[in-house]
Amino acid sequence: MKNVKVLVFPCGSEIGLEIHRALKYIRYVDLIGGTSVTDHSRVVYDKIIDNIPFVSEKNFIKKINEVIIKERIDFIIPAMDVVCYYLSKFSEKIHCKIVGHSYETNSICYEKKKTYEYLEEVVRTPKLFSNRNEIHDFPVFLKPNIGYGGIGTKIIHNKTELDNIQNLLDNLLIEFLPGKEYTVDCFTDRNGILLFSNVRERVRIKSGISVNTISVKLPKALEIARKINSKIDFCGAWFFQIKETFEKVLCLMEVAPRISGSSSINRLLGINLPLLSLHVTNDENVQITPNSLNTIEIDRAFDVRFIFEYDKIKNIYVDFDDCLMINKKVNYNLVAFLFKCINEKKKIILLTKHEGDLINSLKISRLENIFDKIIHINKNERKIDFISPMNSLFIDDSYSERKEVIEKLGVLSFSPDVIDGLIR
Template sequence: MTTRVLVTGAGGPAGVAVIRSLLKRDDLEVFAADMDGWASGLYLVDADHRRIIPPGRRDDFVDAVAALVAADALGLVVSTVDVELVPLSARRDELGAPLAAPSEEALRTCLDKWLLVQACAPHARVPETAVLDDAGVARAWDFPVIVKPRSGAGSRGVHLVADRAALEAEPRDDGWIIQENLPGEEFSVDVFMGRNGRAVSAVPRLRARVDSGVAIAGRTVHRDELERTAEACAAAAGIVGVCNVQLRYDSAGAPALLEINPRFPGAMPLTIAAGVDMPSLAADLALGREIPERVAFAEIANVRFLEDVFVPTTEILAGVEAER
């Protein structure tokens, strides 16, 4: 029996990776959705499987997805967009189909870096962290330090503060945090967690080349300390399914938590090629199917390049004129 799957965020690297993964399965029928009619992933599926949806921040977003579930007889929803995850998870019982995403509580923990540090501190190395208020600024810090927003994706707003005078000059805002600056090499670890709180796989990736925040070249590496730390952090955050744990080595050579992205990363094709097809695992998990207890991965490298998809002009869909 074939299950119809809706993948949202078809214009992003993560959405494209998930669509391509699920298209390989004979038991899944893939529908692709985005707010933008120019989203490249829309054109990886048949014309009658392309959908335009409102931006994830709009009040009618979840209702629109639920309407698609009913109209298209969808059996699974997979979101690959940060801003969509919390509203979808908060109303998952209203969608009419399983949602391949962490719980609302886990999402809120991961998306608030202050809450995340507190959740993970008993289980893994985390950087010294304080809220950017008078008490936080007054603490003894080894400079430079990092100041960053408590919420937000990527590196937006993150900046290095060189000395105490510069820290004292920062505007006090409890929506921001101060963190110890970790000097070592940074790794992204793609983690897949089962419902029993145990990791099915943890795949560390070195981002060898990055362009506009997206890895365009990298390689997977076997390092036990990275895998153990990432698994411990994902478990502490309450993740079920896919997440991306970002780690950086401290001055003593131990990996420490930077953040957890509770979604599919844009570099997911490298993890899939290494032997861990996390989109496929996520589909099976959400559908209540059996998944392996553990999946091993191989060390492999990749380089990325643009790929053109050509379609008749009449097939380009009208998008929603609004920001995500």
């Protein structure tokens, strides 16, 4: 593939953030984020196009095409169900290729009721109740016909709760599924062949996203993947979710024509689903050779990125002991930050009171070549006397040193615990 420009929209969704993680190191992909709102993507993506209208707005197609032309976008990767649906619906009006599936496929997957009706002859789907009077046993489950991430879902425990539901028009009442829940990540090539399917249990779920998930061997789930793939016309990455009934039968919950929020687990197997989807959209044949791993687990949490006047900083002063080296081990997160600064043409200065042979210590830790300047002072000298107050950042574990630098020089001073929030 030649060098391409790829717009991810909306880039701040969990899907958009995973696409960034999957593609940011691909040498021939120039990744650009597109967003309608201010969100976490601004501290993740190097380039953001903001104020893009929502897909439901009348001027969306006009505005997105203006972005495509101005930025010379080759591909759009939709990163939300509704965006997948709308972009596929109006694909002929969009001035670049869309990484995704056909409008027919998106239409089947967009509405849960349509999904169940389309697949009920090949896989177990949940029992649907057409009205309240059909329900005699509880609990039952309420979910939006169109939706994602568990938003609007609710367990109905009794008739009183059922009678209190105001809107059933846009919701489905289905049987309650009490058992284990699984996601099956899949990839289908441009010829309709299912090349990959990986089953994982959704162990811990937050806001509809499995923040802890473990790969499992579940042949019956793989058979469901083959049946769904034979029925729906896929091209690229997709996934489905299933859950056990009271009788331990696997029952379909949803099918989505995109990657899942925790599909990053597949990259450990060597399967980069967004990248593979990009290639098949470019009409290329692909091959998949997974790593052989028995069990994979992923655990996720909220991430932290700090926003401040970072661009003004030109000089980085950093300590060695208990900062770059902690308990005789290299602080690799700090080293990653320093290399980020090197890429940004910032000056890196080692300022240390290290006792002993500093050069030898640097060689042993393999850090001898990353500094523009090394300032080795004795324990009676003050670091403040060696720091330029202009456009500088001071990183040191010593509170007293940082206090003096802040109070007397007005220089921004961080302890090592801040560094994780500076890397992106």
